[in-house]
Amino acid sequence: MFLTIENYLFTAAMAVYLGGTALFFLFAVTKKERHARIAGVLITVGFVFHTLALVVRGIGAGRLPMANQYEFATSFAWGICLCFLVFYYRYRFYALGVFAAPILFLVIGYAAMQSREVRELMPALRSSWLGIHVSAAIIAYGAFGVSCAVSMVFLCRARLLKNKAWESYIPEEEALDRISYRAVSLGFLFLTFVMITGAIWAERAWGSYWSWDPKETWSLITWFIYAAYLHLRMNRGWRGKRAAVFAVVGFACVLFTYVGVNTLLPGLHSYA
């Protein structure tokens, strides 16, 4: 029963997100503010459905819905949406939606392709660290997703501004750069937390807090890349374009850590 309700809610969320994404694209073509505003409302409504879907699944499964590939994908999309909405309403710029909504749709689309069966957790996953670790990962990934979207706006800004109609919808370069930096800082803090809680949990479950399994290694690579981003930005004045490219590359690593490692590389984390 729960699964059916969750299915409806999830499908509704996806449909509304799709509508929002389409409207953001329409906005990109028409530059009519009304379209962007409705798109923003649709994404918000989708977020409500999505949240309910997660809650219903959690109740049905009797645990946090964060344990297999589907659950993590849908939670990941939820995190991106949450971070998007926070930055969207805080900084109020519509062009962000044009770039963030497709990322959101991509991740939830990936979730939709996964098996939705509710499985019991294997003993190693039955730990309160699971919830802490994965919730933090969701925020970290969401923040990196937003920084990637903002950086893409940055990189396309000059081209977009050839059309004067964009002017009132895209902030100054400096503001974009700062928003992206704030998102990366948030993501970096949470990524660090994810790695530390993961290490504590691995120690309890597998007897070793760091065993260079591919997922751990890739999160470390991602961490190094964002650490380099923070340094180059602060000490070498790598702002603007170069920082934006870095943020996009960083998010590509995040995606690989999440999707690529599970599907392409073997390791302890791959049972998810």
Added chain:
Amino acid sequence: MRFAMVLLVILASACLAGSLIPQGETAAVYSGSYPKPAAGLILALGLDDVFHAWWFAVLAILLCLSLILCNLIRLPALIRRTKDGFSYRACASSAAEPILELGEKPSALFRSLGFFRVEAPEENVVYAARNRLGIWGAWLCHLGMLVLILGFGLGQLTQFDASVYGIPGQTKPIPGTDYAVTIEDFEILLRPDETVDQYTTTLTVSDGGVRTAGGITQVNHPCKLFGMKFYQNSTGWGADFTVEKDGSVLQQEFLCAGELAHVKPVEGLTVFLRAFYPDYAEDDSGMPMTKSSALSNPAYLYMLYYGEELLGMNVLTAGQVITVDDYTISFHDPQPYTLIQVKRDPFEGTAALGGGIILAALLLAFYCPPMEVWAVRDPDRGVWQVFIRSRKAEDRLHRDLLRAAERSEYNVSDH
């Protein structure tokens, strides 16, 4: 700095190689799965075991040196700034412009923005600072990194790691120590749908019979005895292995799947229990498989060797035996064994401390930007001119201050 960033990139690339190339395989595996020059390169550079290669350790040490150097260089300036960098005097000598003017003394306004200690360093002056510790964020982050790497590295060098397996009733020595583990009980708790809920081993540890201590270990709940941690690591099947002649038992021991036993009465004869199937069946191509994990139709896949020579290989189901000359060899009473990992890492706490420092430091670096505000009364006009100084959050402070002033009853004029 530049050197450190190059190091970070090299380390990231090494990690990349370490995650893409299978680690710790034999040379034959690499020559089998890579073209010859690539396989040669992998082995020559130690890319088959990146994370334990000497050059990886060198990279880590270089990173540490760079961190130490960088922190040492910056330490005096940080101490100086902490001591007297935050003061009205330092602010007054900066070329700050007033951001607004108020009709009265803004102490309460500053307090409402989180500047709780408002001082009056001189007549007609108020000054306040917050997040002074924020300047230590990056420095502490580097320190945390150092502590973490140190803890991890020393742990790798000094940790003790062994595993012990067995069935209830067995006592096994912990390799490399004077301790022995007795497995008192091993329980697999199943859920209604037959999936495993939890594995629980009850054990006693003794040091040569002088002192003993007991504990329970479960997945995610290791127990600590005699300074060692005991982890419920995994489980598998095994069975009693018996050699008989004329109805009398000459040899009996518990053999785990994957283990080899010497048939003691026959010099040179060994039996390898290659696999165990609790619910035996054959798949479409006639290969042995198990239908479930329930113990309903046990079968044993064995290989029999005389010296190096393979004498036979077959599947035995219940009641079937191997006969060699006058000897009868059989497997019976299968049961799951428990595998316990025993570990001692004296530097685990050091690494954890490093992680904690990094987290706190990042909070400081990103979310506690140092800020200073002060106001000076212009005696001629009777207004208070408000100034701010913050390297990292000037815009935000400016905005917050203007907003707070507007909301308040102050008589404001904006600059």
